[in-house]
Amino acid sequence: MMRFGTRFRVTLFGTSHGPEVGAVVEGVPKDRPVDVAAIQLALDRRRPVGRPLASRRREDDQLVVDQGIRRGLATGGPIRLHVANNDVRRSDYDRLRTTPRPGHADYPARIRYGEDADLSGGGIFSGRMTVGLVAAGAIASAWLHELGVELAGYVVSIGDASAFPEPTTSLGDLRRVRDRNEVGCPDPDVAARMATDIAAARRAGDSLGGLVEVRATGLPVGIGEPFFDSVESTIAHIAFAVPAVKGVEFGAGFGVARLRGSENNDPYFYDGGTVRTRTNHAGGILGGLSTGMDLVARFAVKPTASIAREQETVDLASKTPARIVVTGRHDPCIVPRAAPVLEAVVAIALVDLALRAGVLQ
Numbered sequence: 001m002m003r004f005g006t007r008f009r010v011t012l013f014g015t016s017h018g019p020e021v022g023a024v025v026e027g028v029p030k031d032r033p034v035d036v037a038a039i040q041l042a043l044d045r046r047r048p049v050g051r052p053l054a055s056r057r058r059e060d061d062q063l064v065v066d067q068g069i070r071r072g073l074a075t076g077g078p079i080r081l082h083v084a085n086n087d088v089r090r091s092d093y094d095r096l097r098t099t100p101r102p103g104h105a106d107y108p109a110r111i112r113y114g115e116d117a118d119l120s121g122g123g124i125f126s127g128r129m130t131v132g133l134v135a136a137g138a139i140a141s142a143w144l145h146e147l148g149v150e151l152a153g154y155v156v157s158i159g160d161a162s163a164f165p166e167p168t169t170s171l172g173d174l175r176r177v178r179d180r181n182e183v184g185c186p187d188p189d190v191a192a193r194m195a196t197d198i199a200a201a202r203r204a205g206d207s208l209g210g211l212v213e214v215r216a217t218g219l220p221v222g223i224g225e226p227f228f229d230s231v232e233s234t235i236a237h238i239a240f241a242v243p244a245v246k247g248v249e250f251g252a253g254f255g256v257a258r259l260r261g262s263e264n265n266d267p268y269f270y271d272g273g274t275v276r277t278r279t280n281h282a283g284g285i286l287g288g289l290s291t292g293m294d295l296v297a298r299f300a301v302k303p304t305a306s307i308a309r310e311q312e313t314v315d316l317a318s319k320t321p322a323r324i325v326v327t328g329r330h331d332p333c334i335v336p337r338a339a340p341v342l343e344a345v346v347a348i349a350l351v352d353l354a355l356r357a358g359v360l361q
Contacts, residue, residue, distance in 0.1 A: 002124070004238050006229075007355035010136040010348055014082065016121030016128040022082025023132030025068070025139055027355070030076030034069050034139060042138035043083065043131065045340040053182055053198045053332065059087050061131060081135040085128070098317040099324055103305030105243075110316070127243050127334060130341040137344020140351040147360060148218040149350065153343030154178045155185045156298070158194040158210035158335050159201075163187035167280060167294070171217055183336045202332035205308030209244075209301050210335035214346045216284070216295040223290040223350070223357045230288025231295070234353055238345045239299055244334050245342070247300030251283025266293075297346060301338045306330035 002012040007027050014021035028034065040063045047061040061083040068079030097115060100106035105125040109117050121128060141151060152171040155178075156164050165174055165186045177186045183198070185191035194210075201208045224231040236248045256264050259281070266277035277293055284295035306326045315322040331337065354360040 002129075002241075004241065004348065005352045008140065008348065008352040010132070012129055012132040014085075014129065014132075015118050015123045016085070016126035017123075018085060018118070020082040020084050021128055021131045022064075022080065023136045025079040025081065025136045027352075028068070028074040028076075028079060028139065028143075029361070030074060032074045032143075033072055034074050034079070035142060036063065036065060036069065036072070038142060039063055039081065039135050039138040042134050042141075042340060042344065046131070046134050046337055053195060053202070053336070059083070059085065063135065079139070081132065083131055098315055099313055099322055100316070101305065101324060101326055102311045102313055103302075107316075122243070125243055127337075127341075130242060130338075130344075133238075133242070133341055133348070134344045137341075137347045140344070140347035143351050143360060144216075144347055144354070147220070147354065149216055149354075150218055151214060151216045151343050151347055151350075152178070153184075153212055153214040153339040153346070155183050155191075155194070155335055155339050156211045156213045158183065158185075158333060159197045159208045161190050161193045161197060162211070163190035164213070167296075171215065174215070178339075183333075184339045198333045206332070207304035207307050207330075208333040208335070209303040210333065212299045212301060212335060212339045212342045214295075214297050214299070214343050216346060216350065219284065219290040219292065219295055219350070220354075220357075220359050221290060221292040223353050223359065224285070224288045225353070225356065226288050229353070229356075231285045231290055231349075231353065232288065234349045235297060235346055238349050239297075239342060242299075242338065242341055242345065244301045244304070244338060245299050246302045249283075249298050250285055251296055252281040253283075253298060256281065295346075295350075299338070299342050301335045304331050304334050 004010050009026040011024045043061045064082050066080040068075055068077050106119050150171050152174050154174055174186045178184045181191035183191050183194045232250055239245050239248050264281050266279045266282055268277055280293045284291050284293040310323050310325050313322050313324045
């Protein structure tokens, strides 16, 4: 079952080349405002149309609300949201029944679900399934806004090009610069280099990976549950549902392995009566609970597995070696489109934890 959450529950449905993809969202109280236009704007950030560096698949991703919202208010029941799959080409994937693509879930999916598993476009393992996460995340983000919590997801590295914003940069400034370039990077010069590198990878029949950073400001102190439902484990749980994510870190992340305790500990001080820390190596989380500092999470996104170069594989029918060139329409770098998805999943995790902590009603 493709379901996440305890109080704010999200269930994904559909397949990449089926009739539709979307989500059912549960836990939104009756008469709570839900801005359908804002959900559409979030979907527009993710879709490939109008992106020269993205997939050639032409999906407009126009939101359809099947139930759960009436005249801009939640009914209190499940909210069903979907978009249609209109630009579908199943013939591109005819070989997958016997010849698994390197880097994809084709082989383990066939073993788990049998020879008739629908793997067109990746089936239920496709990044296309993240449409539902973005739609649900837009509802979560609006709810968090009422609590004074704001989020922004942006690209900080692609290949060898990187730009990590200063911790003091406002989310408004990050969004303004991010939204002016296709790759979603908060540094315009580095963004131009990233775009050049992505275009070069496409010409070479190859792909690139990178890092997405998500920052959340305004979190109350004490959100999260110790151990298994900590802020880190809850965000990591849903983030690893995003097909291309292969690593997650918070604050200084893996860099803490090179620090001493005297360097890594964040000293406390009073800032106008509010307890804050002078640094934020912890990424806004201690003991699984929010500290009141900015939550900072980074996600490693792998290079797109579908590349136009010939690769080594096997023929499962004849049990012999084989070679494959992946056809179809694919992003040479999925990182820019992963940024709004990862912003959405952080919002979903935080709303669920805030409801459990009783700071949202």
